[in-house]
Every structure is written in C-alpha cells, then in structure tokens.
Amino acid sequence: MVDQALRSLAQFLPETALAVCFCLAILVGIIFRRRPQIVPVVALVGITVAVWFAIQQTGSSESVFSGMIVVDPFAAFFKIVIGTTAILILLFSIYSSEVQSTIKRLVEYSSLLVAMTLGMFLMAGSANLLMMVLSIELTGLSSYVLAGYTKEAPDSSEASLKYIIYGALSTGLMLYGISILFGLTGGALEFSDINKALAGGSVSPLALLVASLLIIAGLGYKISAVPFHFWTPDVYEGAPVTITAFLSVASKAAGFAMLIRFFKVSFIDSNVVGLPAGFWASLQDFEWNKIVAILSVLTMTLGNLVAVWQNNLKRLLAYSSIAHAGYMLMGVVVLSDKGIAAVLIYFVVYLLMNLGAFYIVMLIEAKTGSEDIDSYKGLGYRSPFISVAMVIFFISLAGIPPTAGFIGKLFLFAALLDAKWIWLAIVGAINSVISLYYYVRVVRNMFLRDPEGAKTPIAFSLPQFAILVILVIPTLVFGLYYSPIVELANASLSMFGLP
C-alpha cells in the first residue's frame, strides 16, 4: 500500500509541483505583504516546472493511486496545452488594467490561477468517476471566484453568480447521472470497470441513456456546448479579459480531455472485429456519438448565428468560442483515431489564435477603455501592427489559409469525410462561412472606417509587442509547416488501458 503510494507519487510530479506552488504563493503573499508583485513570479515558476514535468511524462503509460488517475501521452498532451495557456495568461496579466488596478489582491489572483491549473491537470488525467467530480469542482470553485475578481464592477460579480449557479446545477445533474451509473454497473467507478460491467451484464439501455445524458450535461457545461452554454457569454463578458481567455482555452481543453477519455474508455467495444485500422466501435450499439453529433450541430450553429449580432468584442469572441467547441466535437463524433488527432491539432491551433485575439482585446481596452466593435473603427491607422496581428488571428479563427486555423479545420473535415459523416461536414463548412461574416466585420471597422473621436496613434511598449509576436509567428508558421503538430498529436493518442 505504502509502496504503491510512493510509486504513484513519482508519477504525480506535475500536480505535486502545482500543489506546492499554490501553498508557496499564499505563503510568499503573507511574508512579502508589501510587495505582492512577487507572487505572480512564484506562480509562473511553479507552472513552468509543472509543464516541464508534464513533458517528461509524454512517454509513460501508467495508472496511479489505485486507478484514480492515469498518466499517459493523452493526458500529458492536455497538461502541456493547459500549462502553456496558464503561463501565457500570467504574462498577459502584467499588462491587464483590471488585474493591475487591484494590486493588493494579486496574491489571490495568482494562487487561484495555480489552483485552477491544478484542477485542470487532474481533469486531464482522471480515470475514475469520483476523481472526475472532484477535479471539475476544484477547477470550478477557483474559476467562480476568479470570474468575479474585479468585485467592485457589478457585471463581474454578476458573471460570477451566474457562473456558480449554472456550474452547481450541472454538477448536480452530473452527480445524479454518476449515481445511476454506479447502481447500473454494480458499484463500478473506474472507467475500465464500467466498461467491463457494461460489456458483461445486460444493462437497461434506457437507464444507461439517462445516466449518460446527465453526465454529458456536466461535461457539456465545461466545454460550453449548446444547450449547456447559457453561462458562457455572460461570464466571458463580465470576467477580467485574462480569465476569460484562460477559461476559453484551458477550461475547454480539460473538458474535452475528460469527455473523450470517459466516453472512449467506458463505452469502447474491444471485441469487434473487421473495423478499418484506427476506428473503434461503441458498446452494445449504444450510440453516444449520435448524441454528440447533435450537440455539435447545435453548438456551432447557435454560436455562429448569435455571434453575428454582437457588438461587444468580448461577447463576440465568447460566441465564437462556443462555435469552436462545436467544430471540435465533430472530431469526437467519428470514433476514429484520426478524429481525436484532429481535435488535438485543433487545440494547439486554437490556443494560439484565441489567446492572441483576447490579448489584443485586452490591450485595446486598456488604452481606449472600450470593448465595443465601434471603438475599433480606424484602428488600422492608429495602431497598424496590432491591427495586422488581429487580422491574422481572425482569418485563422475563420479557417482561411495560410494560417494555422485552416490546418485545424482541414484535419477535422478530413477525419469526417474519412468516416463518411458527409452531412456533418457540410454543416461544419456552412458554419465556417457564417463565421467569416462576423470576423470580417471587425476587420472592416479597423481598416475601412475612419476613426471616431481620437485620431492619435496608440503606442504600445516593446514587451507588449514581444508577447504578441510569440503568438503571431506560430499562427502563421503552423499554417505552412504543420508536420510538428500533426506528429505531436499522433504521438499523444494512446490512452492507458486501451490498445
């Protein structure tokens, strides 16, 4: 027992690093009460160490802490994505007016960000229903508080309240689903045990459907899939931009990691023969992928259609991120390795372009004090470099070559066509066209409209540009030279306990 725990600890280094860093951040905050600026540095170092440990894990495949958590390339991939996002968000925070105006609370900000990252790391690796709930809660509780970080602003605390009500509701639904699944499978909590119980016994299909729908409600809330998306626009608009950007990338990545692992490991039928290489089948003809297909269509269509009407750029990006979750769900539907690889590729690309877009919104908001699309009129003349970078991120989000966004979409559609999901591919393509409209609307405001009010150039400092360049260059380079991400995604497909 002790022996096993010690061996597990050795595989638990990224999470241990984050947990230690969380405690250290609070401690440093108390000791250096007059200089809270040190705390983000502690957080930055801690997260960097955790990412470094996660990179070491890419080769291993093991189950630790008696099956609670697994360490495998799939989890390591998501840990790296989440950790990288956290590092970038901490860098963004240096220039965030919302964060810097309340410098005394920098301690809570940084330590909660670390706690949230820890929750997401655990989400990526959890292989047990109990661990699933606990890690979702850890992520959730930290993000509820961070969404209301600027508590003097009424819209921020309102966002926070809406977030926790929807969050608690979906946790409740998910827990009820888990309790049904627990009874159905005769007391199984580990995903692989659920799989054995379902494959062996005769489980009532209706009860299984109800239980999995309830669990989808919990996971769908994390990835903001329609109809569990109601919190997304409000929280994204009300929360500080840095937190919005973090939620839109890392929280979604963790949710997807959990969704894919739960459904693949629990419902895979490993006895089916005669499938083409790289495909797998679902148990007992329980076609959960059809449910996900419906969710995917709803998510991208609603996300794109509502985004067209938005005037607040943060809210527009919130709906656009809902639509992107819809695209990524298409990769889960096809039940093939190619589909999952496409989702992983999309996440790398999505990290770059979405963080970039939010970063620019943050910079502009700090200068002009507005997030309205109208305030971007004539920005192309006032600040050419920032505007050109924004155009690159937007055409990447719309999926136009030669940007990385195109590569992400290309692999998703290739996986769909490979699995003969033609109608879904058509819906996805139509949605990409709709999305082009609202991205171009912002670009038109920046370059084809005269500035309203102030016409003076907006200046930014060199480090601010440096962070932007870190995001712009890969967005362009991966559009042309994409084999590294494809190789990384293909190497990260294997999950513990699956062939």
Next chain:
Amino acid sequence: MDIQPYLLLSAITFVIGVVGVLARRNAIIVFMSIELMLNSVNLSLVAFSAFLGDVTGQMLVFFVMTVAAAEAAVGLAIIIALFRNKQTVNIDDINILKW
C-alpha cells in the same frame, strides 16, 4: 431489500431541486435547491450502496457532502459581493448582461 422506494424518493427530491433552481428568483433559495439536488444524489448513492453491499457508495457520499459545502461557501460569498453592489439578491434584477 427493496430499492425502488428509495430511488423514487431520490428522483422526486432531485426533480424538486432542479425545478427550484430554474423557477425560483431568490439567489439564496436557488442555492438551497442545489443542496436538495446534491442530497438526492446522496440518497440514491446510499441506497445503491446498501443494495449492492458495497461501501464505495457511502464513501462517495462524504465527498459529495464536501463538494456541497465548498460550493455553498463560495456561492454565499459571491452573493454577498453582489449584494454590496446592487442591494438585491433577486435574480431578475441582476441582468446587466444578456443575449
């Protein structure tokens, strides 16, 4: 042991909780309804646990209780922060952000 009455009670409590969250307008009552939902989960877990003769279910209940307590603590703190801004806990009056 007959498990059905317990599951039925749990399902009824759960539905009351969900309806409470969706229909009531006072943020405090919404949180009470969420507690009701989580407790119905506890009831069904304990029922299954006794039925299957497996203590795992009862162990889960402790975690669900912890989660419920943590959620209530954070939730009430957020309600206080909001009350300081708007002097209300009515959800209908809290609507700066919409579609």
